[in-house]
Amino acid sequence: MSNIPFPSSIHTGFSRVKNGFFSFIDKHPLPSFLIFLAILILVAVVGNRLRTPVLSTTVITPPAKIVQTYQLDGAPSISIQAKIEKSGTITLVAQSPGVVQQIRKKEGQTVQRGTTLISLSTSYQGGNVASLGRQIAQKNYQYQVDNFDAQNDLINKQRDVAQKGNTLASELRSISRQSQDDTKNLINTNTDLLNSINSQLVATTAVDSNPATNQSILPLQQAKSGVESALANLKSGQRALEYQAADDKLPAQLSEAQRDLAVKQLDLQQKMLVLGKDIAGLTLSIAQVSESSMYPASPCAGTVERIYVKVGQSVQPGTVLASIKANDNQATAVALVSQQIAQTISPVQPTQFMINGEKVTVIPSYISKEPTDGTLFSVIYHLPNQYSSYVTNNSWISITVPLGYQTANISSSIPLDAVYQTQSESYVYVVGTNSQGSASAMVKKVSLGQVFGEYIEVKSGLEKQDKVITNRNVLDGDFVQIK
DSSP: OTTSOOOHHHHHHHHHHHHHHHHHHHHOHHHHHHHHHHHHHHHHHHHHHHHSOOOOOOOOOOOOEEEOEEESSSOOEEEEEEEEEESSEEEEEOSSOEEEEEEOOOTTOEEOTTOBOEEEESSTTOOOHHHHHHHHHHHHHHHHHHHHHHHHHHHHHHHHHHHHHHHHHHHHHHHHHHHHHHHHHHHHHHHHHHHHHHHHHHHHHHHOOOTTTOTTHHHHHHHHHHHHHHHHHHHHHHHHHHHHHOTTSHHHHHHHHHHHHHHHHHHHHHHHHHHHHHHHHHHHHHHHHHHHTTSOBOSSSEEEEEEOOOTTOEEOTTOEEEEEEESSOOEEEEEEEOHHHHHHBOSSSOEEEEETTEEEEEOOSEEOSSOSBTTBEEEEEEOOGGGGGGSOTTOEEEEEEEBOTTOSGGGGEEEGGGOEEOSSOEEEEEEEEOTTSOEEEEEEEEEEEEEETTEEEEEESOOTTOEEEOOSSOOTTOBEEEO
C-alpha cells in the first residue's frame, strides 16, 4: 500500500484511525473480540439473506363439486323412467305353418293396408289346403244363396196349403151345418108323416083290428116301418152332421192342430233355411280368414323395413316374417309409479321429456285410478308425432314429472334427500358465496312440517331464492358448481 500515492492529509488521517483502532484493541481485547464477532455474524446473516431466492406463494383452490339444486319457486318434480310403446313399428309373424312360396315385396318398398307381402303354401309343390277349404265353403254358400229364394217359396206354399186345408175343413163344417138344417126339415116331415100314419092306423084298427080281414092295416104298417127307418137314418145323419159341424168338437180341434203343427214346422224349417245360409256365410268367412293367414298382408300403410324369411323356408306360428314402419307413427310413454306418487302428479302441468337432446313438454293423457301392474299405477303420455321417430319401441326414457297440484303447502317443500337431521335440529345446504366471491355450500337451519311423498314442507329457514343442494356429498364451505 506504500507504493500507492495518497495525498498527505488522507494518509495522515488513515494512519491516525489505524493507530487508534489497534490501540483500542490493545487496551480492550475482550470487547474488541465481541464487537468483531458480532460484525462477522451480521455479515453472515446479511449474506445469507442476499443469497436466498424469493419464493412465490400460490394458493391452491380445491376443485368445485358438481351439485344439483332445488329452488322453492314452484311445484316440486321427480325424475322417473317411462317405457316407450310405439304403434308405428309393426312386426308380422306367421299365424299358420307353411312353406314360403313367394316374397312379393322387398325392403324399402311402400305398401298399403291389405297389401300381400308373402305367399305361403301347405306343401313344397305349392298346394294350399286353406285355399281348397275356402273354395268348398264358397261353393256351399253360393248353393245356399242360389236356392234360398226357391226353398223359401216352397215353404211359403206349404204354409198356404196348411192354411187352405184348415179353411177347407171350416167350409165343410159350414156345409155340414147347412145340411143339418135340411136334415132337420126332413126329420120334421117324416115325423109328421109318421104321426099321420099312426093316426090312420089307429082309426083303421078301431074299425077292424084283424089284419086278415082289414086290408088297410098292412099297408099302413109297412108305410110306418119305412117312415120310422128313414127317420132313424135321418136322426143318425143329423147327429153325425152336428158332430162334424161343431167348432168345439174333435174334428175341428184336429184340423186346427194339424194346421198349427204344419205352420210351426214350416216356420222352423224357414228359420233353419236362414240359419243354414248364415252358417254357410260364416263358414266361408272362417275359411277366408284361414286362407288369409297363408298370405300375410300389411295391416297399415307404410314402408317395408325388413323381410326375415326366404323362398322355400318352412315357418311355424310365431316365426317373424317382416317388419313395417307405418306412416302414422304414434308413440306412447307409460310410467309406473306408486299410489302415493300417482295421487300427487299434476294432470295439468306438463311433464318434461328429453328426446334427441331437446326438452319436450307433454301433459299426461291419463293417470290410472287403480293399480295396473301389481301395486303400481300407470301414467300415460301420448308423444307428439314429430318426435315418434326419435324413440324406439320398448325403450326407456327419463322424464321429469311435476307434483303437488292437490296442496298449496307442497310449493314450499324440498326433497327429503336434501335434509340433514340431528337429535335437536334440521338443516340443509344451500348455494352461497364465500369471501373470494366463489359459489360454496352454506348451512341453513330449517323448521320442517308435513311430508308429501318424496318431499317435506319447510315452515321456516329458507327464502324463495335459495338454491337447496340435493347432493349429500358436500360439507359447509365446499366449493360447488351447479349442474
